Amino acid sequence: MKDKDYSKYFKTPSVKQARKRTFTEVSKEEYGVPTHLKDIAKGKKYKIQTYGCQANEADSENIKGILETLGYSETEDEAMADFILLNTCAIRENAENRVFGELGRLKKYKRHNPDLLLGISGCMPQEEKVVNKLLKSYPYVDLVFGTHNIDKLPTYIETALFNKERVVEVFSEEGRVVENMPRKRNHPYKAWVNIMYGCDEFCTYCIVPYTRGTERSRSPEDIIEEVKYLKDEGYKEVTLLGQNVNAYGRDFKHKPYSFANLLEELALTGIERIRFQTSHPNDFDEASVQMIGKYDNLMPHIHLPVQSGSDEVLKRMNRKYTKQRIFDLVDQMRTHIPGVSITTDLIVGFPGESEAHFEDTLDMVKKVGFEGAFTFIFSPREGTPAANFEDPTPVEEKRKRLAHLNEIINEGFAKGHKRFEGEIVKVLIEGESKNNSEVLAGYSEHFKVVNVRGDKSLIGKIVPVKVTNAKTWFLEGELVESTR
Numbered sequence: 323m324k325d326k327d328y329s330k331y332f333k334t335p336s337v338k339q340a341r342k343r344t345f346t347e348v349s350k351e352e353y354g355v356p357t358h359l360k361d362i363a364k365g366k367k368y369k370i371q372t373y374g375c376q377a378n379e380a381d382s383e384n385i386k387g388i389l390e391t392l393g394y395s396e397t398e399d400e401a402m403a404d405f406i407l408l409n410t411c412a413i414r415e416n417a418e419n420r421v422f423g424e425l426g427r428l429k430k431y432k433r434h435n436p437d438l439l440l441g442i443s444g445c446m447p448q449e450e451k452v453v454n455k456l457l458k459s460y461p462y463v464d465l466v467f468g469t470h471n472i473d474k475l476p477t478y479i480e481t482a483l484f485n486k487e488r489v490v491e492v493f494s495e496e497g498r499v500v501e502n503m504p505r506k507r508n509h510p511y512k513a514w515v516n517i518m519y520g521c522d523e524f525c526t527y528c529i530v531p532y533t534r535g536t537e538r539s540r541s542p543e544d545i546i547e548e549v550k551y552l553k554d555e556g557y558k559e560v561t562l563l564g565q566n567v568n569a570y571g572r573d574f575k576h577k578p579y580s581f582a583n584l585l586e587e588l589a590l591t592g593i594e595r596i597r598f599q600t601s602h603p604n605d606f607d608e609a610s611v612q613m614i615g616k617y618d619n620l621m622p623h624i625h626l627p628v629q630s631g632s633d634e635v636l637k638r639m640n641r642k643y644t645k646q647r648i649f650d651l652v653d654q655m656r657t658h659i660p661g662v663s664i665t666t667d668l669i670v671g672f673p674g675e676s677e678a679h680f681e682d683t684l685d686m687v688k689k690v691g692f693e694g695a696f697t698f699i700f701s702p703r704e705g706t707p708a709a710n711f712e713d714p715t716p717v718e719e720k721r722k723r724l725a726h727l728n729e730i731i732n733e734g735f736a737k738g739h740k741r742f743e744g745e746i747v748k749v750l751i752e753g754e755s756k757n758n759s760e761v762l763a764g765y766s767e768h769f770k771v772v773n774v775r776g777d778k779s780l781i782g783k784i785v786p787v788k789v790t791n792a793k794t795w796f797l798e799g800e801l802v803e804s805t806r
């Protein structure tokens with residue numbers, strides 16, 4: 323298998339460049355695929371493997387939309403594919419190792435089908451060390467592009483397909499907002515809606531500000547138009563996406579417009595359910611909390627990553643808030659949104675986290691009573707400040723802390739289910755339960771998984787369910803009379 327030459331599309335990432343925050347105005351562009359590229363891949367098939375967060379899920383939906391305008395159709399069978407793309411995540415080391423393992427495994431398909439294109443996109447290619455490794459050890463990877471240039475895919479496919487050249491183009495820039503990219507949504511009833519891209523918080527452990535660029539908000543008009551379109555298309559639920567949705571509108575130069583303003587305008591579109599992620603305790607203002615309490619179609623579930631309960635650790639993480647701020651914010655939420663369900667993200671074993679710091683976290687978790695959490699052991703990311711912090715705590719100790727924390731989190735999880743026993747909850751039925759095709763499954767407004775027996779014609783509908791039993795990981799219920 324002869325290595326391909328590099329094309330003119332050759333640009334590698336620079337963490338120094340990615341750290342810059344200079345520009346003043348977001349450049350908004352309209353997407354358009356050059357006519358001569360339409361259907362250049364007619365009859366060919368693609369397969370995308372998506373790793374990581376909802377932002378990557380949403381990007382994969384755009385990539386699929388673009389590939390299908392080029393004539394590709396989707397396949398789940400990698401042996402049938404003419405283009406295999408790994409859309410990657412850089413948040414933790416083990417996620418990256420898995421991807422390199424996958425590239426190694428997929429090499430065999432190139433022997434059977436030399437015209438097969440293999441590509442990698444997303445956050446990993448935004449890292450210098452990753453691209454250096456790809457150039458050195460993975461010469462059979464045809465396409466390497468990042469988070470800032472998905473809209474250039476038609477040209478890259480043309481180059482790889484017809485010129486048989488490698489494309490390695492990654493921009494370490496602050497970023498643009500490209501509107502109207504084609505999109506193939508993964509779900510028929512609920513949709514991801516990007517409201518902003520990038521992040522300027524620079525938490526010391528996080529690689530996102532370097533891989534996804536600066537904070538750039540889409541215009542409220544474009545977002546409202548998209549949600550109205552989705553409602554008219556029969557979507558029941560939208561989830562607003564951003565690395566820090568509470569910072570929405572902060573980059574607008576011409577008019578003050580906040581996340582609370584956007585929530586109100588979207589609630590007034592009348593779509594049945596609106597969710598959002600990811601929030602930041604430092605920027606979550608009371609106006610947004612009050613808005614969620616004011617409109618029934620703003621869901622009473624808030625995912626609020628707090629990461630730690632120790633003021634010292636929060637400072638070293640550059641999270642810009644204290645334990646007391648978490649308590650005050652949660653009180654506000656419980657005041658304005660009675661019965662609100664709050665979940666979180668927590669990191670244990672951050673460099674320098676002492677036993678006492680960890681106890682602060684446990685104390686905070688118990689006092690707040692989170693109804694669920696994603697919990698992780700700190701993973702150093704090259705290029706971030708925390709990767710160079712002294713870290714004397716042995717990994718066994720960190721594992722013990724994680725296990726201890728998960729016990730308390732699971733108690734909160736179970737309590738968060740128990741409180742719904744005997745209640746009637748509204749459930750968006752999404753399909754058959756994973757464990758039993760006789761049973762339907764969906765999510766309640768408080769983002770609880772609910773299993774209920776019923777006719778498959780209820781799939782895609784929001785129905786009232788009486789909760790009969792709270793299991794550890796889900797609720798069991800029965801359809802309320804009128805729905806049967």
Ligand code: SF4
Nearest residue numbers: 521523524525528530
């Ligand atoms: S706010 Fe979130 S995405 Fe932004 S730097 Fe912090 S952890 Fe990363």
